Amino acid sequence: MADEIRIAIAVDPDMVKARAEGRALAARLGFSRTDATLVATAISEIARNMVVHADGGEIVMTPVYDDTRYGLVVVARDSGPGIRDIPAAMQDGYGSSSGLGLGLPGARRLMDEFRIESECGKGTTVTMKKWRVRDELERLREQRSGRG
Amino acid sequence: MAVPILKQGDYLIASIQAALTDSEVLGLRDDLADQVGKFRSRGIVIDVTALDVIDSFVARSLRTIALTARLRGAETVIVGIQPDVAVAMVQFELNLEPLQTALDLEEGITVLQGATRGVDEDGR
Amino acid sequence: MERATESLPQPPLKAPEIDTSLLRELVAYLRQGRTELRDEWVRRITDAQLLGVMTADEIFSEVTAVYDNYVDALETGSVETLQAYARDLSERIIRRGVETHEVLGIVLLLRDVLARSLFVHYQDDPGFLNRILDAYEPAANRIAVTVGVSFVEERERVIREQQAAIRELSTPVLQVRDRLVILPIIGVLDSQRARQLTEQLLDAIQANRAKVVVIDITGVASIDMTVANHLVQTVKASRLMGASAIITGLSSGIAQTLVDLGVDLSMMRTVGDLQGGLEEAERLLGYRVIQDVAAASGVPPE
Numbered sequence: 001m002a003d004e005i006r007i008a009i010a011v012d013p014d015m016v017k018a019r020a021e022g023r024a025l026a027a028r029l030g031f032s033r034t035d036a037t038l039v040a041t042a043i044s045e046i047a048r049n050m051v052v053h054a055d056g057g058e059i060v061m062t063p064v065y066d067d068t069r070y071g072l073v074v075v076a077r078d079s080g081p082g083i084r085d086i087p088a089a090m091q092d093g094y095g096s097s098s099g100l101g102l103g104l105p106g107a108r109r110l111m112d113e114f115r116i117e118s119e120c121g122k123g124t125t126v127t128m129k130k131w132r133v134r135d136e137l138e139r140l141r142e143q144r145s146g147r148g
Numbered sequence: 149m150a151v152p153i154l155k156q157g158d159y160l161i162a163s164i165q166a167a168l169t170d171s172e173v174l175g176l177r178d179d180l181a182d183q184v185g186k187f188r189s190r191g192i193v194i195d196v197t198a199l200d201v202i203d204s205f206v207a208r209s210l211r212t213i214a215l216t217a218r219l220r221g222a223e224t225v226i227v228g229i230q231p232d233v234a235v236a237m238v239q240f241e242l243n244l245e246p247l248q249t250a251l252d253l254e255e256g257i258t259v260l261q262g263a264t265r266g267v268d269e270d271g272r
Numbered sequence: 273m274e275r276a277t278e279s280l281p282q283p284p285l286k287a288p289e290i291d292t293s294l295l296r297e298l299v300a301y302l303r304q305g306r307t308e309l310r311d312e313w314v315r316r317i318t319d320a321q322l323l324g325v326m327t328a329d330e331i332f333s334e335v336t337a338v339y340d341n342y343v344d345a346l347e348t349g350s351v352e353t354l355q356a357y358a359r360d361l362s363e364r365i366i367r368r369g370v371e372t373h374e375v376l377g378i379v380l381l382l383r384d385v386l387a388r389s390l391f392v393h394y395q396d397d398p399g400f401l402n403r404i405l406d407a408y409e410p411a412a413n414r415i416a417v418t419v420g421v422s423f424v425e426e427r428e429r430v431i432r433e434q435q436a437a438i439r440e441l442s443t444p445v446l447q448v449r450d451r452l453v454i455l456p457i458i459g460v461l462d463s464q465r466a467r468q469l470t471e472q473l474l475d476a477i478q479a480n481r482a483k484v485v486v487i488d489i490t491g492v493a494s495i496d497m498t499v500a501n502h503l504v505q506t507v508k509a510s511r512l513m514g515a516s517a518i519i520t521g522l523s524s525g526i527a528q529t530l531v532d533l534g535v536d537l538s539m540m541r542t543v544g545d546l547q548g549g550l551e552e553a554e555r556l557l558g559y560r561v562i563q564d565v566a567a568a569s570g571v572p573p574e
């Protein structure tokens with residue numbers, strides 16, 4: 001399987017790049033066009049948080065697979081101020097008065113797994129995963145080519 | 149001006165050509181606000197066919213554009229939302245209200261013609 | 273003289289050194305022995321068990337036509353007529369199930385039958401035999417290639433057509449009328465299938481510029497929470513693309529499930545059966561048409 005993809009997020013155009021890389025990786029892993037867009041959208045939200053609230057950070061995307069499925073793991077790490085109240089941040093409408101909602105609950109709804117760790121003054125790490133089932137045909141093909 | 153804005157009679161048509169950076173989105177918002185005022189436009193059509201992702205920021209910006217335009221007497225219609233983008237927006241629970249949407253430019257103009265005569269699109 | 277054909281340019285059949293009298297002799301011989309040679313060819317085809325899908329009469333008539341075209345091609349040096357015939361023949365026999373190796377087989381058999389017969393006929397004059405075989409062989413090979421290539425090209429064309437037809441049939445979304453599509457769902461609806469159907473429906477909205485979609489679930493026995501949510505999301509996504517959705521065929525069982533699951537039915541248009549749904553759809557479309565016409569003529573709608 002291919003290696004991980006690391007993208008430094010500092011300015012606006014980096015978000016566009018992260019979205020495109022996420023979409024491309026999803027496509028390579030055989031995700032549907034719709035799923036690839038879900039991944040790209042979730043990455044867009046997380047990347048923006050980094051730029052706007054944390055002075056940038058890094059996004060690492062890794063393909064994974066096991067017996068029954070293919071997966072795409074996205075880890076977004078920053079050393080920003082951290083999120084004080086995570087449960088509140090995961091509610092819709094958080095910060096909506098200021099118009100600067102974090103989009104976290106939305107990103108969670110787009111992905112299959114979503115975890116957020118944050119420490120005030122230290123930074124935030126968001127880990128999100130999307131899976132797709134490996135079907136019989138793919139498993140057979142890989143066995144024949146000596147992998148999996 | 150990053151996003152070209154065309155004037156078609158009473159309406160302004162903005163066609164987004166490619167994935168926009170955040171500053172380009174804000175630029176579009178300001179340009180449209182200017183032009184609506186300048187031309188006293190009655191409606192805006194924003195074509196997002198080329199956008200492969202519509203996230204919360206883009207949605208907020210589109211809503212802001214629509215609200216600002218309404219203050220100046222213009223209605224806004226978003227057209228060209230791609231199928232997979234539509235699915236993502238719904239799953240994300242991104243609300244575009246009170247923005248109206250239509251399939252393409254032609255439909256968007258039709259909606260504006262109806263709306264600017266004071267008739268609502270099928271009751272919504 | 274060789275004329276350019278649609279496919280690759282082909283070298284002429286006649287090599288420059290061959291004199292026309294030699295060719296005339298060859299062609300005359302082949303025409304004279306037509307009946308015998310053709311019958312011998314048919315025998316060889318049958319022995320080799322080729323063209324099994326065709327009846328004896330069919331083989332006979334096709335083989336006669338190929339023989340005549342073959343000799344004509346030798347005479348004129350032009351494969352054009354032969355190519356046209358080969359494509360025509362191929363189209364007929366491909367749908368019958370004749371395969372490429374059979375077509376190549378019978379052409380090579382003919383080449384063989386004719387060569388052997390030349391050998392026997394001119395065996396008393398080895399010098400002349402050599403010259404006539406030298407004239408015959410390249411021409412015969414050229415013809416074999418021409419027929420083989422025509423058949424293969426025709427076969428590929430037929431396969432592509434069939435695949436396109438299959439693709440069309442396997443799209444579950446039907447365009448019923450201008451701006452209206454129907455998605456009839458039958459059978460078990462799981463999460464994965466629901467996702468696929470959503471994708472196909474939204475693509476169809478785009479492709480057909482549909483303003484109304486009718487999702488008919490008459491054929492669906494039951495749905496769970498996940499699928500019910502998919503349904504609602506599909507309706508919302510259709511709206512973002514400017515299309516109204518009507519759900520039809522909602523059994524009381526499914527309706528109850530949806531209520532129990534807390535699905536907001538008020539945001540979906542539901543109609544008892546497909547027929548009613550189509551009428552509602554037309555009403556929606558008709559309403560819009562009136563609105564457009566009124567707008568165009570500058571008359572405010574009612």
